[in-house]
Structures are given as C-alpha cells and as structure tokens.
Amino acid sequence: MRVQVESSDAYHRLREAIVSGGFHPNERLVEAAVAERIQAGRTAVRAALVRLDQEGLVTLERNRGARVRHISDEEALEIEEVRAALEGLLARRAATRVNPDDLRQLLEVIGEMHERVEAGDAAGYSELNARFHQVIWAAADHPTATRMVGSLKSQAIRFQFQTAQQPGRAQRSLREHEVIFSALKARDEDAAEDAMRQHLAEVLGTLRWAIDSHRNSARWLPG
Amino acid sequence: MRVQVESSDAYHRLREAIVSGGFHPNERLVEAAVAERIQAGRTAVRAALVRLDQEGLVTLERNRGARVRHISDEEALEIEEVRAALEGLLARRAATRVNPDDLRQLLEVIGEMHERVEAGDAAGYSELNARFHQVIWAAADHPTATRMVGSLKSQAIRFQFQTAQQPGRAQRSLREHEVIFSALKARDEDAAEDAMRQHLAEVLGTLRWAIDSHRNSARWLPG
DNA sequence: AGTGACTAGATTGTCGACATTATTGACGAT
DNA sequence: ATCGTCAATAATGTCGACAATCTAGTCACT
Numbered sequence: 473m474r475v476q477v478e479s480s481d482a483y484h485r486l487r488e489a490i491v492s493g494g495f496h497p498n499e500r501l502v503e504a505a506v507a508e509r510i511q512a513g514r515t516a517v518r519a520a521l522v523r524l525d526q527e528g529l530v531t532l533e534r535n536r537g538a539r540v541r542h543i544s545d546e547e548a549l550e551i552e553e554v555r556a557a558l559e560g561l562l563a564r565r566a567a568t569r570v571n572p573d574d575l576r577q578l579l580e581v582i583g584e585m586h587e588r589v590e591a592g593d594a595a596g597y598s599e600l601n602a603r604f605h606q607v608i609w610a611a612a613d614h615p616t617a618t619r620m621v622g623s624l625k626s627q628a629i630r631f632q633f634q635t636a637q638q639p640g641r642a643q644r645s646l647r648e649h650e651v652i653f654s655a656l657k658a659r660d661e662d663a664a665e666d667a668m669r670q671h672l673a674e675v676l677g678t679l680r681w682a683i684d685s686h687r688n689s690a691r692w693l694p695g
Numbered sequence: 696m697r698v699q700v701e702s703s704d705a706y707h708r709l710r711e712a713i714v715s716g717g718f719h720p721n722e723r724l725v726e727a728a729v730a731e732r733i734q735a736g737r738t739a740v741r742a743a744l745v746r747l748d749q750e751g752l753v754t755l756e757r758n759r760g761a762r763v764r765h766i767s768d769e770e771a772l773e774i775e776e777v778r779a780a781l782e783g784l785l786a787r788r789a790a791t792r793v794n795p796d797d798l799r800q801l802l803e804v805i806g807e808m809h810e811r812v813e814a815g816d817a818a819g820y821s822e823l824n825a826r827f828h829q830v831i832w833a834a835a836d837h838p839t840a841t842r843m844v845g846s847l848k849s850q851a852i853r854f855q856f857q858t859a860q861q862p863g864r865a866q867r868s869l870r871e872h873e874v875i876f877s878a879l880k881a882r883d884e885d886a887a888e889d890a891m892r893q894h895l896a897e898v899l900g901t902l903r904w905a906i907d908s909h910r911n912s913a914r915w916l917p918g
Numbered sequence: 919a920g921t922g923a924c925t926a927g928a929t930t931g932t933c934g935a936c937a938t939t940a941t942t943g944a945c946g947a948t
Numbered sequence: 949a950t951c952g953t954c955a956a957t958a959a960t961g962t963c964g965a966c967a968a969t970c971t972a973g974t975c976a977c978t
Contacts, residue, residue: 479931480757502959515932518960519745526749534703535939535960550839557780557840616773617780620843725929738962741930758930758969 482516483523490529490540491626497542501530528627541627545683548631551624552679556672558621559605563652563668565612567661574611578604578653585649589642597645598636604649608656608668634682635675648674705739706746713752713763714849720765724753751850766850768906774851775902779895781844782828786875786891788835790884797834801827801876808872812865820868821859827872831879831891857905858898871897 486506489495507517521538524530531541543551566574581604588597609618635641648671655663709729712718730740744761747753754764766774789797804827811820832841858864871894878886 504959513932514934514960519742522742522745523749526746537940537960547839550837553784553837554781554840554843557784558777561776561780614773614776616770617777620777727929736962737930737964760930760970 479512479516479519482510482512483520485510485512486517486520487524487527487529487626490524491629493630495540497540497630499540501538501540503537527623543627543630545687548628548683549676549680551628552631552672552676555621555624555628556669556676558617558624559608559672560665560669562609562612562614562617562621563656564661564665565614565617566608567656567659567664569613570611570656570659574607575653575657577607578656581607582646582649582653585646589646594636594642597642598632601636601645601649608652611656631679634686635678638678638682641678644674645671705733705735706743708733708735709740709743710747710750710752710849713747714852716853718763720763720853722763724761724763726760750846764850766853768910771851771854772899772903772906774847775854775895775899778844778847778851779892779899781840781847782831782895783888783892785832785835785837785840785844786879787884787888788837788840789831790879790882790887792836793834793879793882797830798876798880800830801879804830805869805872805876808869812869817859817865820865821855824859824868824872831875834879854902854906857909858901861901861905864901867897868894 489510495501501521503514503517503521507514510517512520521530521532525532525538529541530538532538581600585597585600585604588600609621612618648667652664652667652671655667712733718724724744726737726740726744730737733740735743744753744755748755748761752764753761755761804823808820808823808827811823832844835841871890875887875890875894878890
C-alpha cells in the first residue's frame, strides 16, 4: 500500500481537477485542504501551485495563498486571438509535412463530424474538433508552438461550450474544416494558414457574439 | 540588517543570472550552491527552479536536479517563428490603438537607430530594437500575447547577437522598422501585421543563415 | 583491459515544526 | 451606525533534519 506519491503527480492531479471543473473559478486553494483532497503532501501541493501559477491556471499572491484563476470574457477573447495566430503557424508547417496517414486520419475525423452534425450532437462534434486539431499539431512537428497552444487551451476550456452550442455553428465549422483539409492535401502553405486563421476568426466571432448576448441577458434579468 | 529575502526575489535573481549568462547552458544547478550564490534559502531556490522549468529556462529531472536548459539551434528557429506570429498579432492590434505619444516614441527610437547604424554600434542598435518592439507591445494592450512573447524572448536571448552582428543587417532592419512605423501611423491593421511578419521573417532568415554558416565552420575546423 | 557488484559521498525529495503574515470578529470610541 | 483597534484564528513561508535516490569510484573476477 503506497501512501507517498511523487510530486509531479500532485501537479497533474490538481491540474486535472481544475481543468475538469472540480474547483470553481476564484475558489481559494488552501494548501492543506488541497493536499488532503488529492492525497499528497503540502510540499508537493506547493510546487504544483507554483507551476500552475506560471502556467496561468492559478494566481498566487504572496502570503495570501492561491486561487483558481478567473479568466475574464475579455481575456478569453485574447486567448482565442493568440490561439488563432499559433494555429495558423502550425497549419502552415503542417502543409509541408503531412504524410498520407495524417490525411487519412483527418478525412476520417471529417467523416465522423458529418455524422455528429446530422445527429445534432454538439458535444461529440467538439470532441472530434479537438482530434482534428491535434492531428495537425502532430503533423506540424513544432514542439514550441504546440506546447503553447496546449497551455492556452486549458485556460480557455470554460468557454469552449459557449461557441460549440450556437445554432448552426457546427455546420459552418465543418465546412471550414474541409477547407483546411483541402489546403493541407494540396500542401499549400499559404492556403493552409489562411484557412486555419479564417476558421478561428469565425470561432472568435461566435465567441464574441455569445459573450455579448450573455452579457446583455445577464443585465436584463437582475436589472 | 536583513538576512531573509523573499522567495520571489530568488526567482528574479536566478532568472537574471541565467538570462545574463551567469550560468552556462547545460550547467548543473545544485540547489545548495545556487542558494548560497543568490543569498536565499534552499526552499526559495526550489520554488524558483520549478517556475523556471515551467518557463522553459531550466530543465528539471526528478531526483536528478536542474540544469540550465540548452536551447538547440532548431529550437531557436522555432521560437523565432512563434515570435513572428505573436508579434504580427500585436502589431495588428497596435495599429488600431496607437496614440500620438506612442508614435512620437517610435519616431524617436528610429531617429536614434539612424545614429547607431552610422556609428556601427550593433549593441546599441539591439537595445533600440528592443525598445521599439516594447512600445508596440504596450500600444497593443494585449497582456496575454505580450506575456508569451516576453517568455520566448528570454529563452532565445543567446541567439540575439548572431543575427544583430551580420554585416549590413542593421541597415535593412532599420528600413523594415520604418515600414512598420508607417503602417502604424496609417492605422492600417493588415499592413502593420504584414510589415511586422516581414521584418521577423528577415530576422529568421538571417538567423538561419548565421546558424548554418556557424555549423559549417565548426565542422571544418575539428574535422 | 573490461565488466559488474558494491560502497561512500553528494544531492534531491519530503516532512514536521515554527515564524510570519493575513483575516476575521468583537469591542469600544466617536 | 461607522470607524478603528486589537486579539484570536487561520494560512502561508521558511528552515532544519532525515529519507530516498543518484553518481562516482573501488575492487574482485573473468
């Protein structure tokens, strides 16, 4: 029976707990309590908090402890902008490096996407969307950019649903993915970057719209 | 007389020591030794190392300690690519947000750049180059992207000189900066992003060339 | 000489204890 | 009632000690 757990596990577990919503935004992370919850020592929790702070998932204030970082609407938009720039770069790189197997996987994902759209399964579509992008990241073979995009993704996860569930969004998204695929298949760098940026500009626009309308409705009710 | 130093200072000091070359790439960072050198406790050093690991300046291996991270030539090129994408985004944002004072500062920097170029002062030019970009970051008002660019910059600092000191590079660089300035002054988003990306593509090309020629010369001598 | 087991030393990982610092709530003065 | 003071409590920051782990060197054996 193992009691001691290596500290990097504490990091991964706490990260997972935060990203999956086990802690709410702005919730205070008391070291002792967290340590008990994730079965680790306070030392390990402390190290994990420092890493998560650097990563942007947590804010750490001296002598005042840690909180789950609240990503504001505005910041979510910023993150999405950066993601567009980075994924544009990745798509460009991927265009000159995709191999037949990558293309096969992308095509497969697109096929499944059609099914989900017809079934009206937004969650399932979201999942496929993530897979599509991951295949491109792998093909791009660019660890630096991939690492940064991954970090951004976990910060913005809370907003993921707001865009995915806009009516008609999935259909348009699917078409955009098909354009990206065509560009990659043609190994056209410029077209791939353009298509990816275009796609993420649409996502950004949708998110902006969703946030605005949410803001307004929130102002109507209590007003 | 204060002996105790707050731990975030340990981070800043160690970071500064690494970035400014006080430790060599791949040099081992023994906690006790570092603690003494930067006048801090081992606990503080440990926290600093975790942050620097997450930041990419240091690699941390379990039970095997920390080393100054060696940025390979290839990785330096990747970093420069990402920087180009991010700074392109920042230039675009800046185009719609620059105020007269920002433009005044940029013009001032360009003026001084002319002087340095004529004086053949590569180091001074580098300094001004950094200032130019920083003004743009401030005008862009985009904390997320700015934070990431800053992090990249410190990782790639070792390669900064290799590009700056190529003969004739400063003159061309200066012209590129003037194009960026014009686009910002005209508040033309597309032109600003294009100009910035063009500029950094030149930097990337120069770096690539410098690395290649260095690689070759290194292979000639001992071979 | 080369290989592998083993030991001694160096270094990191973790814990518990305690000092330092924030936060909360009670209390009294205005 | 509002504000400021102050004590009580809770939480974080730091240290020293020790356990766990790696590394380098020795020595026996082939």
